[in-house]
Amino acid sequence: MRLLPSLALAASALLVTGCGVLPSGPSPMPSDWVPTASASPAARAGAVSPDGFSAAQRMTVRLRNIGCGFIATGTGFIYDSTTLITNRHVIDNSRQIQVSTYNGTSLTTTAVSSTTVADIAIVRIEESVLSSAATLAQEDPAEGDVITIIGYPNGGELTTVSGVVLGATADPLDSSVGQVLLTSAEVEPGSSGSPVLNESGAVVGVVYAKTDDDRSLIVPVSTLRTLLDETSLLVPEALTCDTSTTHSSTS
Amino acid sequence: MTDAYDAPPADEIAAEETVPEPGRVAGPATEPAAGSQSESPADPARKRGHAWRVLAVTVLVVALLASSGLAAYLWLVSSRWIDQNETLRSEATDMGAELADAREQVSSLESEVETLQTQLDTTSSRLSDVVNDEAHAGDDLQYLGDLIDAYADCVDSYDEVLTDALTSGYTYTNSNARSVQADVADYCDSLAAAYEEYTAGGE
Structure with a gap:
């Protein structure tokens, strides 16, 4: 009579095992088959504005230095709604600074200041609705990093050139305290003050000179950050002159 | 199992026969009981056979019930899958049609975007020229x-x-x-x- 419990046990085991391999019914149907929409192309980073110009182009401005007997042009970029950044030598000996954007809009300058620490100047403008402003990178670019420079070479059209960082060097012009960066990007007079962008579009430096072998020198963003943090290093520039020779040039 | 059906030893049987039950007249000591002649020795085997038959019938009934339950369950599950399959086919057909329309629209829009991009590039370039001239x-x-x-x-x-x-x-x-x-x-x-x-x- 021990057979009965054994059979019952075997039957139960078979039942449990069998239930495990039995197919189950379908799960409930979803109410919506449409997945969540991805970001629209216009919302993606780096997208161009409706007028076809990139954020980097929109933040880059052309400066005209109406100087004491000369007219020079250079480049700068919008840091915030009232601040532009350019080179000190772009605004040197000026009696008036005129600023225009990529689409020809004129910005009215209110004050200019510069520093002897680096070839950097700050131009204050009347607050206006600006379509784009620069984002400063947290760190200087490393050797071999790809960079892009946007500016107005020879006072001409807004132009973009690319290159790589060749390394840090002492400033051959002695216009900066500390080291500057050498890049392979080719610049021209008039490119001075151009923003140097990394692959993310953040500013990693400011162009201030070209070398004899068509390389460019840039003030690294770390120096720029120091100057923006230490406003005491910036000295206001007086926009006056009393000479009267006239010539035209680009910085 | 066999122990339960073993006959008691002969001396025990004899002892039982010699002790008369109270209030009962004892019969001849050598006369066997009427029932004891039909139960042995074929009774245990018959009982075992009967138990096996009951067991077999029980197992069969249980198996039949289990099979019936299983069949009913499978039929139910199958029906559900069939229903859902039909629903999904219908949804897929509708979505396929919508997808075809959407693809056609995308193709048309891509063409428009390409044209507009070309126009925008031309306009941007012209704007740059004008700004530069200005x-x-x-x-x-x-x-x-x-x-x-x-x-x-x-x-x-x-x-x-x-x-x-x-x-x-x-x-x-x-x-x-x-x-x-x-x-x-x-x-x-x-x-x-x-x-x-x-x-x-x-x-």
Whole structure:
């Protein structure tokens, strides 16, 4: 009579095992088959504005230095709604600074200041609705990093050139305290003050000179950050002159 | 199992037969009981057979019930899957149609975007050209304005020199006056050179 419990046990085991391999019914149907929409192309980073110009182009401005007997042009970029950044030598000996954007809009300058620490100047403008402003990178670019420079070479059209960082060097012009960066990007007079962008579009430096072998020198963003943090290093520039020779040039 | 059906030993049977039950008249000691002759020795085997039959029937009934339950369950599950399959096919067909429409629209829109992108590039390029021309015109205007102001200074200076010469008459031989005249002449010549340089650069 021990057979009965054994059979019952075997039957139960078979039942449990069998239930495990039995197919189950379908799960409930979803109410919506449409997945969540991805970001629209216009919302993606780096997208161009409706007028076809990139954020980097929109933040880059052309400066005209109406100087004491000369007219020079250079480049700068919008840091915030009232601040532009350019080179000190772009605004040197000026009696008036005129600023225009990529689409020809004129910005009215209110004050200019510069520093002897680096070839950097700050131009204050009347607050206006600006379509784009620069984002400063947290760190200087490393050797071999790809960079892009946007500016107005020879006072001409807004132009973009690319290159790589060749390394840090002492400033051959002695216009900066500390080291500057050498890049392979080719610049021209008039490119001075151009923003140097990394692959993310953040500013990693400011162009201030070209070398004899068509390389460019840039003030690294770390120096720029120091100057923006230490406003005491910036000295206001007086926009006056009393000479009267006239010539035209680009910085 | 076999122990339960074993016959007791002969001496025990004999003992049981010799002890009369109370209130009962004892029969002959050697007469066997009427029932004991039909139960042995075939009874245990028959009982075992009966138990096996009951067990087999029980197992069969259980198996039949289990099979029936299983079949019903499978039929139910199958029905559900079939229903859902039909629903999914219907949904898939509808979505396929929508997808075809959407693809056609996307294709059409891509073509439009391509055209608009080309137009935008052209417009942007034209805008840059115009802005550049305007900037250069501004540069030239400012430069020429400064040059005109300088020429005005030049004229004023010549006027002063001329006035001095006329008012001083024959006394205009002072070396300092001649030096002033030479400076004004140099200044005006530099303006002329600057203008020539400007016009040469524009050609």
